[in-house]
Amino acid sequence: MATQSVESDFSWEVKANSHHCHKDKLKKSFLCFHWGRYSDNVVRSYKYSPLTFLPLMLFEQFQRVANFYYLLMVTLQCVPIISTIPWYIAMIPLLAVLIVRGLKDFANDMARRRSDSQINTRPCDILISQRFNAARWKDLCVGDIVRIHKDQVIPADLLLLCSSENHSLCYVETADIDGETNLKYRQALDVTHSELTCHPSEESLAAFDGVVFCEEPNNRLYIFRGELHWQGQCHLLDNEHILLRGTVLRNTEFAYGLTLYAGTDTKILKNCGKLTVKKTQMEKVFNRLVIGIVLGVLLIAACLAIGSCIFSSQVMSLTEDLYFLVVNGNPVYTGFIAMWSYVLLLSPAMPVALYISFDLIHTVHSLFINWDLEMYWQEADKPAQARNTSLNEELGQVEYLLSDKTGTLTQNRLLLRQCCIAGEIYGDVSISAEDMEPMDLSWNPFSCGTLFMSAPSLVENLRGQQCPLSSQFFKALSLCHTVMAEWKEERPVYQAASPDEEALVGAARELGWVFLSRTRDFVVVSELGVTRQYQLLALLDFTSKRRRMSVLVREPEGGLKLYCKGADMVILERLQKDIPFQERTERALELFSQSCLRTLCVAVRSVPEASWEQWRKTLTRSATMATCDRDALLEKLYDQMETELLLLGVTAIEDRLQDGVPETISLLQHAGIKVWVLTGDKKETAVNIGYSCKLLDADTRLLEWQELRQILQAPDPRVSFHKARQTEVWAVDKETARPKTAVVLTGAELVEFDQRPEWGAKFMSLASQCESVLCCRVTPGQKADIVTMVKKHTSSVTMVIGDGANDVNMIKTAHVGVGLAGVEGGQAVQNADFALSQFRFLQRLLLVHGRWSYRRISTFLRYFLFKTCSFALVHIWYGFFNGFSAQRLYETWFISLYIALYTSYPVMCMAFFEQDASAENSLKYPELYKTGQRRELSSPLMLSLSLVYALYASLILFFIPYGVFHDTAFDYQTMAVTVSMAATFTATIEIILVTRYWTKFNFSVVCVSVLLFFIFTRIFQSSRLFQNSPIDFFFVGVSEKAFLDPVVWLTALLTAWVAVLPSLTAHGLNIILTINNTHKVHSMSTQPVELKSKFSRGSFGRSSFAISQGAGAGRHITSATHIHSRDPPVDKKSQLE
């Protein structure tokens, strides 16, 4: 055993088949103490246990400043000497808030427990004493050996020991991790493969006593380093040998693995990010405001307390008769008591009801989202779902939309839509794939009806054998690939490492060239019903550098043919001179790329027997060479072979976008939202999608890493960025369009940002000037890091949309996370704040619901502040006329009912129904959305203005009645009723001014609220209630008299009118000054925003070639003789040539 490597950074030690050894070291925790090393395989996303629920929940509740403040208020109310309002009036709303929120938390936690237990009880087979026993995920422990069946989800990060396939290959689908649905290959170490598959597997596996030393658990999905120490030898391990939790085993009967990381140590869970409670921007501003108001109240109370002090000492000096006015004969103590009394008296300025209403409004807005038919997807019977009900207004402020690609922008369905054979273009993309009439392919027994290209003339050509080039073209498609065929129900089902290949082979099958099966040396193809076997001589594999692949086959007739397919640029330069259709083909390529189709050129070459012999010799020689030399040589060799090609044609594959994606992106961009794409996919694919969804267009200049790096390294990035844009060649048309730029980054390049934190700010300032940013090849963790970077360096609201488990982290990180209820499992939706079924619903979610919510909630907040402050601050002014004694100017009942009954419903109604522009107009004029981004309605300035206005109103509310009642025989209680009436009128008139959308509910609620004031005031001042409880209802008979007194009425009306006069004037002036603008939204009849479908991508320089395929698939194909062991015997010892 190599001891020195143990001392290196491979500090994570896993002994196979030593369950007990690891079990003892499991992580455990009690209270805040944690010990142990290995996690068990149990997911615990819940927060509370029965024991900790109450204390934890209360602790969390009182972390909210507001709740704590209210608790303080209630406590103060219980002190009789301070109390100004009966304690129960303050207690009830607080209790209500706590109970409602507590129940909500409880329900959420139960849901989390349910989903946890669902995951934890998934089945898996664990090897215990030489037998595989059915167990559940949660029983799995580090060091256990597990057996995974076909199509099972892998329960933990495993070291692949062996599998049922040759060479212990196995195939996994990583859709939940990186969003790619194509299959990935994993292969066990030769040593474990050979040792463990020879004998009956249980016994040999049970006897396996290897020890793995590897890295500590981390979140790097694509990197794994470790060593297996077994039988005295040390074997290096890398990512090839690892099966990650969350991936799905495909096309492999069994795989056996050793558990390396379990539970929270697994790479996917390490990538998951922490669940944080999201707070909206508005809530933050609002919380600051609350603190401001509370501090203000304390300050005012302190000032009034000083007044009280002075008043008391004056009284003391005057006469002893009045000493009862001074508590304990101590003016300072009196002042102290007065201060707390004033704190209580002014506390309705910030009532608990605000939080209750706030929650209620959010809930209703969320319901509206759930109820929206326009966001309901008929096909899946899925309505939109607001899972987090407290982020609605944030939807109206989004500035950055970061989108996943696969499954979000695209459907992850590749279709051959067009092709160009011998200069002739077949198929028509202008008809969408759904609307297309399928061709009659009943003559082909293998047809599955999955062809989305309509070209009857092509079929005629093919069937009539009129055009040899067409036949060659499809022969090439059916031969030149690395697809595996699996037989199901008498039909071949293709399993491809790249969806492009699957689409091409599938299309060839539909048209009669059916790839049936492959062995190491042969490819069997049915050509229009004739089964032919081609000998596979060589497979010139795809790499991202070569951007092409070829197969060299011997035809049944004996001829040697090289079929090649690849990017247009690489193929075109390898063609024979003077080929007949080059010009027309190039035009077709241009046309295809304008339609944002992925193109591949297909070519053929007849290889003379002699040159093949020579080439083969060199190739055989190369097998013995050192790796680096060999690669260079192979490159050269391949290059030699792939020359003098005859162009057959071009395929054009459509990467199907989700419905309405380009329109949605264009609309969102008009609304000032920057759309970024973050994908685990390749750069070419991402850029291609960028073009096809109109995120990029021909004028857009792509800023890639080299250039970006230079700009970032420059002392002032802004300057050099401008320079870079000025020298832009494509921005010739300077009059019409300013140069557009988009940044393209890959995950590897993003790593550098970690090392240079100062780049973040620079990058963001640069990115804010760019149209878009595309990040490719990024891990879930990096996706979240990008979101964090945007959040950190801008004050903007970020929204993330994604559909897979790989998006979960960024969904959790962003201000607003949207999950698409797509194909890739439900993890994204589980963690998202909003769940949609289609990307295009985003426009309605943001531009309609978001915008309305923002407007409604900010108006609500400002109005609420006004109504509560104007009503509560009256006591400041009254203090000057009652010796600062914290005397109320209202009946106690009025104080609580004013907030709960008399003024709350109209504003709620407004916050439910208000629409400044209809849904149609909101979508028609996306510019309206910018109000929210600029925070015009919720800026600190606007909120402060509301406060100032409230202060003014409180002055009026006190001083006009003061003027009237001064030096008259009107008593205190009549004045109290008058001011109450004035306050109610003021609040009502103000809400009438604020409401612009009068539904029947608004009308009735406004009327009812005012009526309620009169009815309840009369009831609470009635003799019957007084007789029941004289202390609580001592205002008996006041309203009876006051409501008949013209002076009371005239005073209340005058007061209310003067109080709202500034608002009224402002509204009036606003209407007069912006008369044209207001009419614009309602009555302007300009053209709606239309998607300009100008295809001006003139330059042929940009290849729309893209293949979502990793290098090296060919190696497995040529080594693993057959994907499925049902067909002819396999050569077990086949090796690389």
Add this chain to the structure above:
Amino acid sequence: MVKEEQPESVNRPDNTAFTQQRLPAWQPMLSAGIIIPGFVLIGLAFIGIGVALFVTSRSIQMLEMDYTGYEQNSPCFKCSDESVKNCMCNLDFNIDTLFKGPVFFYYGLSNYFQNFRRYGVSKDLDQLSGDMDAFLDPTSDCAPYQYDGNNKPIVPCGAVANSMFNDTFKLYQIVKGVKKLVPLDGKGIAWWTDYNIKYRNPTVKPLKNAFNGTVKPLNWPKPAYELDPSDPANNGFINQDFLVWLRTAALPNFSKLYRRITEGDYAEGLPAGNYSLEIAYNYPVLSFDGRKKVVFSNVSWMGGKNEFLGIAYLVIGSMCVVMSIVMLIVYAKFKFPEED
């Protein structure tokens, strides 16, 4: 989305105006054409009300006389010294024209904080509604007027009762050198609800027995059951003057109704002539820099004289009109900017 309802669409949201936020609604399209005339109209309405109030207020006759005795030449100066007990002083005045009846006679106090919180709560509502248990055990709110020095409960307890206004007035018209008593009506000066519902005497007869074991408020010359010797029904907690006093004032300067002049020769009002007001000066106010006054006034539909309200309406009404003119100018400038 006008697709046919399919049976499997169980999650399909309801297509109602409410859930789809398509409720029919009235969206007021305000324009300058509505706002400016609106302001004018409201302004004019306010001016109208203001004029009516102002004229009404002007028509109300009011006579106010300070009798604190703060100045040396004032008739009650001699009484302003607190050491003088049972001081009487006369306030002579004359009326030029008929003071139309019914005349209301108020007393007024200044710088008197009846609205002080601790003052206001310093009473026992249970006691005052005739609850005998509260007689022997007054609420602590009444402290320090809860028990007297001998630890006997005070009834009615508290500062409000203790500080009850106890000056009394007699009004004489001097007809040919002879003083003619003007009858003052002390009935019905308190609120009906106060008299009938809020405050009640204990049901014990005679009333005096209910007060056994209690003492009168420190400042009171007589116990509660002897407040009005002339009318046995006007005693205890339903004594009209006591009720008026208990209805505390809102602001530190206030007046309270003392009597009405509605009877006999004076039912039509106070005829022109000389009058003398005989004041039993008991209530000290100078110690806290207060003032006392008497007010004679008649009333209109809007109650007593109140010039502030009328003027306020006039001012606000004019402001609205001015505002509408400003708006008109702004509108004109904005609408026809080329004329600028």
